[in-house]
Amino acid sequence: MTxxxxxxxxxxxxxxxxxxxxxxxxxxxxxxxxxRLRPGTHWVQISPKAKSPILWNVNEIRCQMAEWSANSDRVxxxxxx
Numbered sequence: 001m002t003x004x005x006x007x008x009x010x011x012x013x014x015x016x017x018x019x020x021x022x023x024x025x026x027x028x029x030x031x032x033x034x035x036r037l038r039p040g041t042h043w044v045q046i047s048p049k050a051k052s053p054i055l056w057n058v059n060e061i062r063c064q065m066a067e068w069s070a071n072s073d074r075v076x077x078x079x080x081x
Contacts, residue, residue, distance in 0.1 A: 005040045008059045016056035020065075027056070036068075037061065 017024050030036045031054075037043055042060050045052040 005044055006042075006057050006060050008057045010044065010055035010057055013054055013056065016058050016061070019058045020061060037064065 011019070013024055013027065017027055020027070031043055039045075041057065042064065043054050043056050045054055047053075
């Protein structure tokens with residue numbers, strides 16, 4: 001079975017951090033601790049090994065971040081009413 005991955009440009013961790021203006025720690029925390037970034041959409045490992053390098057889809061991550069911002073803004077506006 002072949003996994004489907006999102007279209008777009010996939011970049012290594014260092015480049016993703018630079019383009020997103022976030023630290024490596026934050027990016028990995030979003031992936032591992034908070035499970036906010038989904039495999040195949042936001043990130044892929046380039047081999048099945050546990051320590052395999054990861055490639056990131058910066059455009060998909062930006063879209064996700066925009067959604068988080070929109071949701072938090074909506075919650076803040078609801079709290080004001």
